[in-house]
Amino acid sequence: MSQRAIYGRSFDETDGQTLPAETTCPECDGALRTEGGETSCSVCGLIIDEYRIDHQGGVGGYVDDEETERTGPPLTFGRHDRGLSTTIGWNRDAKGNTLPAAKRRRLNRQRTQNRRAKWRSKAERNLGHACFEIARLVSALELPTVVRESASKTYRTAQQADLITGRSIESMAAGAVYAACRCGGFAVSASAVADVSVSSTDHVQHAYSVLNVELSLETPVIQPGSLIPKLATGCDCSPQVQHRALELATQAVDAGLANGRNPAGVAAGCLYTAVSEHDGVTTQAEIAAAAEVSVETVRSRYQELQDRV
Structure with a gap:
């Protein structure tokens, strides 16, 4: 980092004169550094000056046909009008002052007409x-x-x-x-x-x-490993069991056991296998209920993992 002050000159808003920048600390004679508009000593940390007015302005470089407006909230698909509708307040203005009765009645009429014209079709x-x-x-x-x-x-x-x-x-x-x-x-x-x-x-x-x-949605294939954390949390399993179940899910995908099978059933079988290896108390019925599959599915996936993984 440069030790020279990047604001070699500071602006005087009163008469336009410039002031020379400090080069050493007035207390310990240490070198000064300027970062984020703040000049401080690199030795004792004394703040000498801060200057946070940016005279450069905003970043330019706009193309002629590019949208340059910066006002208003961003557009959103979450609202039918993409967030461009008008909202009329009730009893107070922008400064929090109470509106007079005549203006409140006028706003009520405007609010009614705005509500009627809100839907075009x-x-x-x-x-x-x-x-x-x-x-x-x-x-x-x-x-x-x-x-x-x-x-x-x-x-x-x-x-x-x-x-x-x-x-x-x-x-x-x-x-x-x-x-x-x-x-x-x-x-x-x-x-x-x-x-x-x-x-x-x-x-x-x-x-x-x-x-x-x-x-024609671009829907990715559900992997059994993505369902393991949710099942482990629902069955209150330990982190060691969850980590082992993730390893088994990866091995099951590599061995082809997940092909053509319900990913939730494969994930349930991996979780029950991990529970059995760590002497857990979670039953097949609890895991099947959390995965929304049958107990027979969990048992079948468990047997396949025992035979091929």
């Missing part, structure tokens, strides 16, 4: 209802905002492709959330989405199938 009204349902599902499942954006974008594409006609908005919204989880690599099952939705598991899976086939 029935399709836009349905889209607003679907965006609200998607936001509710994502919040109930405690998923990140990227899932909400992806699910809302998928639903918009499905509406433009005329896939919503004749189908329930709630089920298609739940299917879009499940599709976003599958495409984003989040270990969320269709039954977990159905638990927080008004639609059943079959309706969620059917909606996801429609979206996946008609829109």
